[in-house]
Amino acid sequence: MPQAAQGRFAIQQPRILILGGSGQLGRELQRSFAGVGAVVAADRMACDLSSPDSIRSVLRGAEPNVILNAAAYTAVDRAESERELAYAINATAPGVMAEEARRCDALLVHYSTDYVFDGSKTGPWTEDDPTGPLNVYGASKLAGEQAVAAAGGRHLIFRTSWVYGPHGKNFLFTMLRLGAEREKLSIVDDQIGAPTTSVELADATRRIVEGIAAGRFGAPEDWAGVYHMTCAGQTSWCGFARAIFARAAAAHGAKVPELIPIASADYPTPAQRPRNSVLSNAKLAERFGVRLAGWEQALDAVFELLPR
């Protein structure tokens, strides 16, 4: 395999540009890639994804070997009324990044979502299953996947689900706050998925990028494409909440509220969500030999990182 086909960052310290550096995943990518190369993280101030000119100027200035795009419009319900902005950030911006990545022969790593599916399947969704987003956020992320692939450069798209971690706004912190405030919590119990930590996502991404750089996975045509990347196992939002409160009680004696399992129909939201969000990680394991931890083990690890 010629060196160039393996990625030119294989032979020198790679320049790694992280977009969305202040988000949950962006922060963990900074931690995980710190020793891998020269890491530059851009937040919204440094690179506004709603402006293609801003993206081009940052990418041309940085001339990265690897672009990790952790930025996204992630307000699922608000996207229903901010369609244009959601598409600008989740669809147009990744397309511009992918064109720029191709221009400078960089590897673009982009993240997508379980919400590209309609949730109707019994069993885990594979990468070959038909997409059918139920909401604007999912549709905008699917358009982003398509734009990245269409640019024709070296790219990886990792679809993940129910992301949380030790930093940022997420379900874990919402539960801990509500649990301290209320005696009872009604939590949706008929949507299932795999809670996935930003920590596991960042570390799995690093292992794969390092493998590509070392030429372990062959040429781009052998590895480029869409992969599912979630923690193993599955639960409902109510099951996730139960696991959080069990750990909070054990770790710092937190009060455990009464959890009332409810149906999605009893918790109406502007955006409809898939019933079954569970993604199969078989392709990721087969192609890269990478498996993320089980969701409960990953939750334990995040609790270890929380301030006591």
Ligand SMILES: NC(=O)c1ccc[n+]([C@@H]2O[C@H](COP(=O)([O-])OP(=O)(O)OC[C@H]3O[C@@H](n4cnc5c(N)ncnc54)[C@H](OP(=O)(O)O)[C@@H]3O)[C@@H](O)[C@H]2O)c1
């Ligand atoms: N969160 C989930 O449950 C979930 C589930 C499935 C897939 N994903 C995907 O996983 C990836 C990482 O998600 P996450 O949970 O880490 O998201 P997050 O914590 O919401 O972070 C998103 C980041 O995008 C930035 N951003 C938003 N609009 C921007 C703009 N106009 N210009 C520049 N930056 C902008 C935000 O900046 P500010 O800090 O300034 O707002 C933030 O740093 C995304 O691709 C997301 O779609 C997430």
